[in-house]
Amino acid sequence: FLLARRSLPADAPTERASRFDCAGALLLALTLSAYALAMTLGRGRFGPQNLAWLLAAAVGVSAFLRVEARGAAPLVRIDMLRDPALGGPLIAAALVATVMMGTLVVGPFHLSRALGLDAMGAGLAMSMGPAISMLAGVPAGRLADRFGADRVSLAGLAAMLAGAALLAALPASLGIAGYLAPLAALTVGYALFQAANNTLVMAGQPADRRGLVSGLLNLARNLGLVTGAAALG
Template structure:
């Protein structure tokens, strides 16, 4: 950056970034509770209405790296402001949609803006805050993610009940306008002249296609739309295209992704452990609501309250964990966080038909705390390990690994549950009378143990980072 920022200015920028993260996270969860109403009012079946959620996730995932690279070439301020503007325009389009096709198209527009904001948020924070404050700042953004996830379902329900489903999108408009104004007035230009102004279109098309194939195959497997004989070739095609992309990138002077980034041990191992942690969390959290409602027989309100201990604890612990990583080191915290989650998930696997609400609430809070202890220091280490001129693409890669971990965890857990319990998660509704709790718990326990093993592997990877120097990083810069 061209000039030293005052403390007030830095925290104002963090507020702006947090607003973008809150909006993007909120809109990932706020829609779910309104889907039955949308289905009824737009005369569409539930399967079709699911594309309101799926199109948003897919669009964000395929564009994260593209926006990261574009921001490294042309400057993060312009792209971040563009994200706010497009997200706000997409929200308006969603609120004015009169049919499902228009709503899905509007969600794609909204996701284009959200992906730009998500790809750049960590890069902006890492650029603005020095190493001794970066963990604390990223901890606050982590808390914002947790708050967005916590508020989304309840706020969506309140708005839909009090007004209509369109209000869950229209509420974004004043917030988006505020965010765009703050971006133009507070964020300095972060353009680095070291990058050649040449964008890798061919590589981008290959990468977007590969990611799209991977995500679609996993999402369709999760929804039981694709049989294995189609899923496996589709997945292999996506993987093959990724290898072709890597081979192509090696020969370019200005590639979409500089593969040397992955030679930085702190960066690559941090991404690996983050991926495994999100696989574990998404695999476990998708089945806990079913356990609460179908095994324990609690209503949706009580189930939501018990699960809310997870993001609530995460929101409290994330800034503290980030601050501790600034003061001491990220290494012991990342190992501690994933070790806590490993132990807690084994405890969750032991839940049964008579487990108390207090026990469940404590386990949810510990899961959220363990995840926050890991995430803030890990994000700080990943973003601190790359050169400043590549912070945009690094942030995009970090966000992509997070999304891929969540989708993979959900798809794999559904597959594991189906094979081990011989039950279909999509056919639980209305089966209270004939619900087989024993079969469910058998599959549930295998899924949770799988999640615990993923966390354990992530902890072991993080442990390897606790020895050796941070070569090639900016930690000591």
């Protein structure tokens, strides 16, 4: 916060920025809360309570879209979501995050029960994913700039598909190598996809929408993470 306050240039105040969509923000918060409860209550079993929260989330989405369509200064402009150049990448980000969260949920059980690792060994094995993601981020961005975001995005999805297939198909007799090799392919693919997908979404946005679009990307990823954890659980 201090670095941003000191280093970033201040935006010129605008009429739209002077107002805040309180109704839209409240509806969005309630809708997301209802969806999170629908995905997490029941300890892995989907029952009437989960269905009720899911219906509440659906009603919340409908009310949010109606409020945003009529608002003078909406939190999210509905016409933006109709744009395939934005809507497609947002859906892809959510689906990819769902897959990644699935691997994170199943990983500890596979490492401890199938491979017999203790808690520390399982944690060290799983830490390879974040380490690869950290190291692959900058090269992935450069590849997206050099070869085009579309190509790199497809390459990332192909690597993720190969990693997920190997993770499911390789026998436990291969030991830790049979887990780490597919995880490496999956994580590299995720890094490639993230860099390219973010470039696709952000490159065509005007300056006054980039903060909003960045927030929508994070929202899509978080929805995918919640859905992946709940579905695999």
